[in-house]
Amino acid sequence: xxxxxxxxxxxxxxxxxxxxxxxxxxxxxxxxxxxxxxxxxxxxxxxxxxxxxxxxxxxxxxxxxxxxxxxxxxxxxxxxxxxxxxxxxxxxxxxxxxxxxxxxxxxxxxxxxxxxxxxxxxxxxxxxxxxxxxxxxxxxxxxxxxxxxxxxxxxxxxxxxxxxxxxxxxxxxxxxxxxxxxxxxxxxxxxxxxxxxxxxxxxxxxxxxxxxxxxxxxxxxxxxxxxxxxxxxxxxxxxxxxxxxxxxxxxxxxxxxxxxxxxxxxxxxxxxxxxxxxxxxxxxxxxxxxxxxxxxxxxxxxxxxxxxxxxxxxxxxxxxxxxxxxxxxxxxxxxxxxxxxxxxxxxxxxxxxxxxxxxxxxxxxxxxxxxxxxxxxxxxxxxxxxxxxxxxxxxxxxxxxxxxxxxxx
Amino acid sequence: xxxxxxxxxxxxxxxxxxxxxxxxxxxxxxxxxxxxxxxxxxxxxxxxxxxxxxxxxxxxxxxxxxxxxxxxxxxxxxxxxxxxxxxxxxxxxxxxxxxxxxxxxxxxxxxxxxxxxxxxxxxxxxxxxxxxxxxxxxxxxxxxxxxxxxxxxxxxxxxxxxxxxxxxxxxxxxxxxxxxxxxxxxxxxxxxxxxxxxxxxxxxxxxxxxxxxxxxxxxxxxxxxxxxxxxxxxxxxxxxxxxxxxxxxxxxxxxxxxxxxxxxxxxxxxxxxxxxxxxxxxxxxxxxxxxxxxxxxxxxxxxxxxxxxxxxxxxxxxxxxxxxxxxxxxxxxxxxxxxxxxxxxxxxxxxxxxxxxxxxxxxxxxxxxxxxxxxxxxxxxxxxxxxxxxxxxxxxxxxxxxxxxxxxx
Numbered sequence: 138x139x140x141x142x143x144x145x146x147x148x149x150x151x152x153x154x155x156x157x158x159x160x161x162x163x164x165x166x167x168x169x170x171x172x173x174x175x176x177x178x179x180x181x182x183x184x185x186x187x188x189x190x191x192x193x194x195x196x197x198x199x200x201x202x203x204x205x206x207x208x209x210x211x212x213x214x215x216x217x218x219x220x221x222x223x224x225x226x227x228x229x230x231x232x233x234x235x236x237x238x239x240x241x242x243x244x245x246x247x248x249x250x251x252x253x254x255x256x257x258x259x260x261x262x263x264x265x266x267x268x269x270x271x272x273x274x275x276x277x278x279x280x281x282x283x284x285x286x287x288x289x290x291x292x293x294x295x296x297x298x299x300x301x302x303x304x305x306x307x308x309x310x311x312x313x314x315x316x317x318x319x320x321x322x323x324x325x326x327x328x329x330x331x332x333x334x335x336x337x338x339x340x341x342x343x344x345x346x347x348x349x350x351x352x353x354x355x356x357x358x359x360x361x362x363x364x365x366x367x368x369x370x371x372x373x374x375x376x377x378x379x380x381x382x383x384x385x386x387x388x389x390x391x392x393x394x395x396x397x398x399x400x401x402x403x404x405x406x407x408x409x410x411x412x413x414x415x416x417x418x419x420x421x422x423x424x425x426x427x428x429x430x431x432x433x434x435x436x437x438x439x440x441x442x443x444x445x446x447x448x449x450x451x452x453x454x455x456x457x458x459x460x461x462x463x464x465x466x467x468x469x470x471x472x473x474x475x476x477x478x479x480x481x482x483x484x485x486x487x488x489x490x491x492x493x494x495x496x497x498x499x500x501x502x503x504x505x506x507x508x509x510x511x512x513x514x515x516x517x518x519x520x521x522x523x524x525x526x527x528x529x530x531x532x533x534x535x536x537x538x539x540x541x542x543x544x545x546x
Numbered sequence: 547x548x549x550x551x552x553x554x555x556x557x558x559x560x561x562x563x564x565x566x567x568x569x570x571x572x573x574x575x576x577x578x579x580x581x582x583x584x585x586x587x588x589x590x591x592x593x594x595x596x597x598x599x600x601x602x603x604x605x606x607x608x609x610x611x612x613x614x615x616x617x618x619x620x621x622x623x624x625x626x627x628x629x630x631x632x633x634x635x636x637x638x639x640x641x642x643x644x645x646x647x648x649x650x651x652x653x654x655x656x657x658x659x660x661x662x663x664x665x666x667x668x669x670x671x672x673x674x675x676x677x678x679x680x681x682x683x684x685x686x687x688x689x690x691x692x693x694x695x696x697x698x699x700x701x702x703x704x705x706x707x708x709x710x711x712x713x714x715x716x717x718x719x720x721x722x723x724x725x726x727x728x729x730x731x732x733x734x735x736x737x738x739x740x741x742x743x744x745x746x747x748x749x750x751x752x753x754x755x756x757x758x759x760x761x762x763x764x765x766x767x768x769x770x771x772x773x774x775x776x777x778x779x780x781x782x783x784x785x786x787x788x789x790x791x792x793x794x795x796x797x798x799x800x801x802x803x804x805x806x807x808x809x810x811x812x813x814x815x816x817x818x819x820x821x822x823x824x825x826x827x828x829x830x831x832x833x834x835x836x837x838x839x840x841x842x843x844x845x846x847x848x849x850x851x852x853x854x855x856x857x858x859x860x861x862x863x864x865x866x867x868x869x870x871x872x873x874x875x876x877x878x879x880x881x882x883x884x885x886x887x888x889x890x891x892x893x894x895x896x897x898x899x900x901x902x903x904x905x906x907x908x909x910x911x912x913x914x915x916x917x918x919x920x921x922x923x924x925x926x927x928x929x930x931x932x933x934x935x936x937x938x939x940x941x942x943x944x945x946x947x948x949x950x951x952x953x954x955x
């Protein structure tokens with residue numbers, strides 16, 4: 138049912154808008170500039186800024202002279218006043234970061250956890266690491282906005298539970314949010330890895346790019362994250378972006394999950410890649426029927442060969458990533474967006490050889506190419522993109538102005 | 547850049563919210579019920595309702611007694627106070643409808659235009675038909691909100707131009723909005739057919755279903771329309787929903803548009819369907835290398851055979867529509883929505899044989915089936931769905947409350 142709005146909602150929203158504008162102004166911003174950029178009255182700006190100064194979120198200790206008239210006071214973000222923590226649980230590795238209000242990484246940790254199949258133990262280790270990283274940052278615990286935990290889907294964010302992640306054995310129906318909240322006494326939210334990557338890109342990107350894009354997240358699995366009309370698209374159960382079983386149009390082998398023989402997941406199955414590698418005279422020592430961690434190790438070996446200048450290895454990697462481009466092109470046709478960002482642990486390793494290919498494939502497959510082209514680029518956030526997204530999700534929920542929040546509940 | 551909001555915006559928005567609530571209340575609604583459903587104060591409700599009564603958009607000539615206390619006055623929509631016109635230009639037929647504020651069809655026309663390859667002449671005929679249908683409705687011209695023209699994509703809605711519709715010969719770079727506006731002296735907007743079908747479903751659907759769904763529009767071509775988080779998703783150039791060249795996973799024949807051999811368009815190419823029909827002993831008399839209109843006639847013939855009880859014809863139709871289900875399933879995985887509506891001129895004819903199949907295919911292909919199922923149903927709007935969507939687009943733009951409209955420009 139459609140809801141109305143009132144003055145109380147309006148005040149909170151305008152405060153969020155003004156804080157967001159100050160947060161995004163890298164070189165600071167004056168009250169006059171804020172009035173121009175937000176459309177709000179000088180009186181409203183003045184009242185809200187006073188509140189932000191009182192709360193210590195903003196400081197004003199510089200003036201700038203531009204033309205005649207009295208110098209303008211510059212408002213600047215007190216970037217380390219509040220922080221947020223992000224944890225990314227990947228089948229291969231756990232990454233923990235702590236971000237300040239500007240989205241800058243204050244500290245980060247990378248844990249190679251062999252006990253990843255033991256959820257209880259792993260969650261305890263995660264909590265200990267969060268405690269350590271908060272202590273390291275020197276920020277008082279009261280100023281920690283919360284913890285965003287990033288995991289492979291499917292998940293149920295309302296119950297805080299991982300449902301049945303196909304690449305994480307032993308993590309069926311695991312309550313993630315409950316235990317972490319009990320151990321840490323902090324707000325905890327759970328977010329899907331592919332969606333978290335998009336949140337990270339949205340927070341770190343510049344204005345023109347933030348409103349409509351798709352992130353292709355390429356790690357142990359492959360998924361998409363979408364920002365549409367400026368909002369993260371999560372779907373009705375927070376599981377949007379499941380593109381792993383799209384048909385690529387090229388027969389590969391029978392998929393062990395969906396049963397089709399031409400889906401993206403089957404096209405990137407490591408046993409098939411290993412067979413192709415052998416057929417082309419490449420010698421991969423990793424067993425091709427292993428678990429997720431061993432498959433990941435196999436890809437690392439293939440990448441190592443490519444980095445050493447082996448042409449056949451580079452060629453095989455380009456072939457695999459080409460399938461991702463086909464699917465990304467289909468997403469552009471579906472959503473009519475203008476930007477694809479390629480991200481994730483595997484892409485960080487192979488992007489240098491494949492970016493040009495994917496740019497061509499995606500634009501070739503785009504039906505409305507008479508109307509506009511698609512920009513295709515690599516994430517600059519590296520292997521920490523998921524964890525950064527978790528921390529940004531917490532900040533997004535606490536700080537970002539949302540038009541929908543104007544409506545009465 | 548993020549914008550703030552103020553009291554002026556707030557008043558317009560709340561008026562739209564209240565009018566929308568009255569518009570959707572089929573049996574009328576009292577002021578007390580409005581306060582409950584919108585969250586607004588009795589004073590705000592009272593002021594806005596007074597304005598709506600003055601403008602003749604609402605009437606109050608009934609009271610209801612429920613329990614003790616004084617009877618409540620029922621507010622009811624003056625449904626025919628304003629109207630909107632929708633025109634749907636399809637390769638085979640032109641449909642024109644005029645809708646009242648409740649979304650009810652007051653009159654409709656169906657034009658079989660042989661001169662569809664002559665844009666200038668066709669647009670003149672469309673304008674004449676709009677004049678006739680407005681006269682027929684008896685509503686004063688000043689109370690016509692505008693005209694929504696619905697066409698196949700790609701299109702440029704800002705210039706009001708059809709760019710290069712693949713199934714409409716002779717309609718490259720045709721200005722549709724300019725001439726219609728000059729001829730009719732009414733507001734004219736242009737909307738893509740697949741998107742218009744979703745707008746129609748959103749306006750005619752009930753509350754629970756209006757926020758997240760995909761419409762698969764199946765006519766001469768196939769496209770998708772999306773409603774996400776309560777808003778029509780148009781994409782950055784208003785060309786969202788181009789799913790015609792998704793890989794289906796089944797090799798068909800080389801596509802005359804994209805060149806792949808397993809895309810949805812190729813799987814539904816009429817020459818191939820005709821060949822399969824012959825292979826199965828069905829005798830279709832329509833040439834299989836004809837233009838769009840002849841191909842459409844061929845499908846009509848196949849449907850006629852199926853209706854006459856020919857099992858092989860029914861089987862072939864189910865096979866074709868199965869490919870649409872595969873692609874719809876991929877869209878559900880991408881977007882994580884819970885409802886697929888099947889619509890469009892061809893689906894109106896064949897839905898009875900295929901709905902159960904598609905329900906099974908879509909749910910089977912859905913990755914998050916542990917989390918929720920997908921409801922799959924046929925549109926109830928028949929062959930007029932596109933034209934209804936055009937009229938609803940005009941009403942949507944003029945009347946619906948949009949949280950984004952709260953922001954200062």
